Amino acid sequence: MNEIIDVAVPVGIRKTFAYSVPPELRDRIAPGMRVLVPFGRKLLTGYVTGTGRPLPPGDFKLRPVRELLDPEPAVAPSLVEAALWVARHYFAPPGEVFRALFPVGTQVAGARRYSLAPRTATLLDGGFRPPGLRPQEDAVLDLLAGGAPQTLRELADRAGVRGTHAAVDALVAAGWVRAEMSLEAPRVKSKEQLGLRLLDAGADLLASLTPVQRRLVDALGGGREPVPLQEALRGAGCSVSIAKTLERKGVVEIAPAKIQRVPVDLAATTRSVALELTPAQREVFDRILERMRGGAPARCLVHGVTGSGKTEIYLRLIAEAVKRGETAMLLVPEIGLTPMLSRLVVSRFPGQVSLLHSGMSAGERHDQWNRIRDGESRVVVGTRSAVFAPLDDVRLIVIDEEQDASYKQDEAPCYHAREVAWQRMRRAGGVLVLGSATPCIETYHAATREEGGIYFHLPERIEARPMPRVTLVDMSAEFRQQGKNAVISTTLRDELEGCMRRGEQAMVLLNRRGYARTLLCRGCGHVFACPDCSVSMTYHQQENRLECHYCGQEREVPSVCLNCGGPYIHYAGVGTEQLEGILRTLLPGARIARLDRDTARRRGTLRSVLFGFAARELDILVGTQILAKGHDFPDVTLVGVLAADAGLSFPDFRSAERTFQLLTQVAGRAGRGSAPGRVVIQSFHPDHYALHFAQKQDYRGFYDKEVEYRKLMQYPPFSSLIQIVVSDPDEIRAQRDAEKIAGALKARSGRADGKAKARVLGPAAAPLEKLRGQYRRQILLKAGSAEDVVPLLEDCFADLDRRKITSKVHVDVDPLSLL
């Protein structure tokens, strides 16, 4: 059949579009292929999501597919289905989801360009004009005279008057102007260079070669793939004339060779061997392997304390998948922060790993993606978006640190990699392994309630190394002793000094970058807030400027208060930049480096600091939550945490969970080697349960308490949340549009039996009321499950499109943060 297909077109509309298929393409077209389709006045790359529909009876006009861009499906059917699930579940435009499946910059697009018809050009050249034109039409002809073809946008911009659209259409209809579609090549393509390819030369011919010719043949490695010419010549130490001679003899041919742009961590070639699993590790490994062999989808949680050896289990499971001829994927929060882990995987599976993460160049990503699609790599290591990697036969996806917020995309499509991975495994009959020392409350809740051995607990560290001893320091007591400028408590100072004396390493975490949180006028109480966001600006001493951490804008530092003109400006709230200086004064001689987004901005700094610390060229790392991420430095024996309760004041129901996770994770960096670890946590609320359970490293205790509160408040996992943020530079318009949406939702949320499908809360000012100059109103939907409410949203938004909502509307299903 295939007379009509469904195509996802990346235009921000929440539906797929039907196109007709020219007869010659009907038996070739399939879901997962890219097609060139007309959309409005443009040609765009679309993605085939469904085929097989016959032409409906009657006079039915559909626009035809212009071109088929892939000879074979670029992504497997199971991935197409998973992507459609993402669009449905997250209420996202299918075209945007499918675009995310492909490397950036590879879309073909085209635009209609206009030029004078030949007879018009002749007329104009002769000093005549077509008769009876309106002024706008005349103006368009003048713009086109003697120039290159132009798009409608270009013409409209240059004409500077309204009605250009209509004028151009009229000129085309009258035949004075010609319209042509022209395609633009994708921005990112394969890179090629001259290469040498070995031909099947006879033994006699090979025997007749001179030694230098022989060397060049050897440098080609015996394969039949072209090798870059320069590389081969360097390898053989000869000049290009030797290559030419060999070509004349028919031993090689000169052919284009693809250059692989290789990300730095893949190029690293250390070797590492598998460790002998401990009995605890083996138990988990065996039981997950059983699942993999069973072939039914399974979602497992490996809940192992920090240092319990989860990584080794992942690596062994991946090895099993590869051994069975399948492929596997390992997702990590941020590869840049854990370069050691990707190197470890690369070293275990040499030549079989591809990397996909945002720290790579577009070219590198393009090449890695193509390698994966062509079946050249068996293992993919990547961050969030790698969950869409076109691996065939993927039967194992491991998500390390599954609680990490970076797995959730905060712009459309707002997917969570964990759920996408699960949709892929459900369809492929594979196993999803979630690993964490502090699983997300929802994950733990689901895993421990379901039957069937999918929850695995590793309560002890490798070799029964002790968990670190954690001390909570009450900073209000400390202030009474040391005075109000105390930053480092006596306890932490003593520990740091002891640690340095013993030649061990330490980490100090403060989750606030910059020098001071804000400038405050002591004369009038004025706070230096961002003009476009409802937050204060952070002072950065090194650059001597104020920066808004939400929108990034910078301001000069005023010498007097902008409000009262007084000179009493105070730097309030210590940040990592200031802390680094304080530690340098406190511990002269200690080698200290800082890790936060400011230092990580310089390319390579992150990597060099992490490797420097691993090589013991540094004694202390100061930094933000970057420090808490999965690092394994065996010589770190002390971890200090400042302002541990800073996150608790966030108006978000997950703030306790996040604080507990951060503290437990960072504490877990201490004492991973043979020497035991200590942790000092400073706070003003040492009695808060998040801190209390973090001190005891008692996940279950925290979970029980937290789940009570979630249940009482009907928060996830006891409900599904959907956040709708309506934003507009005009506060009144934002409020009005938010009211329209909330009203429409409320009107539809009832059910026949009188119960509500969803509770509609708001509109109210969003916790971050103003961002980048936009006023933000928030509506929250609480429902039994997201599946219940998506039809409600669809219905409501279909209607709202007709009601002229001009504000920006952002819908986040299962939001991770409610700012």
Ligand code: ADP
């Ligand atoms: P986790 O990811 O659970 O925090 P890791 O996988 O980083 O823990 O393991 C902690 C440390 O224990 C690492 O240094 C690792 O090399 C080591 N390790 C893991 N498994 C074994 C094993 N079976 N035998 C010896 N050492 C191991």
Ligand code: ZN
């Ligand atoms: Zn701002």
